[in-house]
Amino acid sequence: MSARETDATADHHVVVLGAGYAGMAAAVQLAARAGRKKGLTVTLVNAQDRFTERLRLHMTATGQELAELSIPEMLEGTGAEFVRGWVTALDTDAKTVRIDDDRVLRYDTLVYGLGSVADTAAVPGAEEHAYTVNGPEEAESLAGRLARLGSGTVVVAGSGLTGIESAAEIAERHPGLDVVLVGRHEPGDSMNPKARAYLRSALDRLGVQVRSGAEVVKVLPGSVELAGGGSIAADAVLWTSGTRVSPLAAAAGLAVDERGRIVTDTALRSESHPDVYAVGDAAAVRQGYGVLHGTCQSGMPTGVHAAVSIVRALEGKRPKPFRFGYYHSPVSLGRNDAVVQFTRPDDSPRRICLTGRAAARYKEAVTASPWPTYGRMKKMPASGAFWPRGGRFTRIRAAR
Template sequence: MLEPLSTIRGEPQLARNTRKLDVRITVVNPSVRFTERLRMHQVAAGQKLANHNIPALLTGSGVDFHQATAIDAEARLITLDDGAILHYDNLVYALGSSTDTRTVPGANEHAWTLNDPRLAHRFSQRLTEVALAGGGVTVCGGGLTGIEAAAEIAEAHPGLTVTLVSHAEPGSMMGVKARTYLNRVLDRLGVVRMVGVKVTKVLPDAVRLDTGELIASGLTLWTTGVKVSPLAAEAGIATDTKGLIITDPILRSVSHPEIHAIGDAALIQQNWGQVHGTCQSGLPTAAYTADTLARLLRGETVKPFRYGYFHQPVSLGRKDAVIQFTNVDDTPNRWHLEGKAAVAYKQSVSSTPPLAFKMSKYMKAQVQLSKGGRATRETA
């Protein structure tokens, strides 16, 4: 019997790989909806996205679905929302991450996040009201999520004042040429940048900076800082100080080897450094784990997980984008893509998870992401 707690990524592949084995696969998730987190900035700007219902997507795959949020790692049990108890022999832990609003006073009470599509939709409704009143919105955090959100909101509401507050230069992880293009687009969209400052407090209608300055803000969107669910640590699974499950070379928990951790919830070390949580690394870890579980069940050997980054795709509204290609450790290399070509590239990346899932019902969907070649195997 095989009953993993997992997100939607990798499940059809696992079902296909274990078709001739006597196993049962169950997806357990807190919600019936598959949330495309990399598109939440579009929802926040007022766009309507497709509703991917997990049970509907699983139809015909032979995979069961239940809702639950509780694990007993020692007894290998999951308590479902309806009170039933589910036993597992192997479990895939893929609960992801969310924005951390605990570090700055007032952020949890007064700032919005892109963690939940329902909240993002309500934010978009409030955004329209603020825009009509001639107010402004403040986006806190100059990472990729903050950049995409600021650009999307500015494009959707041209008369709205959008201020992006960041301690580091927005796009600082990119090369000079890509960053120059990024700033040119933000200028065209009218996004105001306040760089080199930190938000020290979020108020109902303003944010306070470490300079003492108070910025009026009809709405504040918080995109900086990441946290993971405390579920793993509470269940007694070995985690780091942030709550990430510590994994071995084949992505199994070092304390509970029957548990495989993937995506944002896993602490994954490579020779070049630590894998950080993005969809770019989530897909390969899921595909790898689907293959690994099937191999282990067949008594076959498994090679260690090897991975390297290769791009940083950033949408800048619906009509523009910039792609920075990277080295395996996610540092920028000399190549980048911009404009319409970058828009098409970003769209293909953003549509990958649900498309790959649907296609996997008819054929084995390959995850064509760089493993980094020799650089992932050489000692740093």
């Protein structure tokens, strides 16, 4: 048991829960800044030591291999400690985190970034009979099932971006399978008419059957039942409809919204517990146009901002408000096709969009491995951080 687990050998100990896009950004930025902030130590806790590229899990689900990205390797040289384990309890009064092997970590400041998963609890049978792309193991399980199916029907429940990308990828990689995309909304309903029409034509070209205005209300071993009656035979079901977050925050007494996300102030601190910062999908971050929806596009900036805010607070400065505007919505349609809808800061669609191979190259650029971005964060503690935006790296300066 390390000294950090028992007590106060350090002046200020920050524990980061979750090494997704937002959690990694927070941990790397904090570790970089800790080098010049005497007494600041950082511990990153994650269930796996492999970084999950969630933006590419639809590729894993079709048998494509992704690069192995090691979290401990990324933290090498930063001084941050990595702890592998599932978080089982959070005590905000004692300021401790319990891990599944009964280790207890003490914190002075906590960064909560445990993220979200597909909400298979929302519909009967989804937990037992549907696949998800929540992580590499789940995606690989689906890939194995698809590889064993010579023919048959795959139902993708949910017509959001994850559902669209997954349906297109499955149809392209497994042309012998019938793919049915089921959702309450038309695919690409938030896009402008040109982008939406292109997306629909691409799905048609790939042979994806779209059932809009439909909702799966029950998943059975060989079919799905729809609201209002009717069913679809299914040899495999992929669940992408809705998300849920860990109940740990609510159980610990943190103020949460109706979806269980931690309600934050303008600096990303919990409104009920200011020594807890929330980032990524775990946070209900309000902007002038509404609450952020979880994406890598907004997740990494929340992680960086939390790190900068923590350091500012330790230096006796007031953390600055977090401000974020959306820029684009890139959607892959197989390996060589895509549509990119450029957006206003409030995520409403602009008139401009990219389609086809140019869009596919653009999406590949902006969703490429985040490792170079985190590497830049490690090296630039004094002037902020970089993350991809619009096909280029945008520098974010932290006022000091």
